[in-house]
Amino acid sequence: MEVWALEAYGxxxxxxxxxxxxxDDVPGRSKAYESIIKGEPIRKLNVxxxxxxxxxxxxxxGLEVELLKDGRIIETQKPEPTQNKAAEND
Incomplete structure (x- = not known):
């Protein structure tokens, strides 16, 4: 509901x-904080x-999803595989 209010306000x-x-953009949050501290403009945001x-x-x-920009496919960051710590200890 708050999102709608901000959207209506422009x-x-x-x-x-x-x-x-x-x-939920943890790396972007860290970079934004660093930019604010240094007095620099906030750079490009992550997905x-x-x-x-x-x-x-x-x-x-089962859907194939491709991100496009100007007709070109955009590569997204590949999620890092999770490691099973229990399997490593065996």
Missing amino acids: AAHTLQEILTIKS PESFNVLIRELKGL
Whole structure:
């Protein structure tokens, strides 16, 4: 509901910050904090993890998902494989 209120108010930059950097973009959050401390402009944001989860869920349903920009396929960051610590100890 708060998102709708900000959207109606026209606060696009605030929404972008809340839904990306302050949400689930941990590397982006660290870089943004570093930029603020150094007095530099905040650089390009990363893809939020929730978007990566959505892509994985769609692929799990058998859908092929490709991100396009200007007709070209954009490569997303590959999630690092999780390690099974119990299997390593065996």
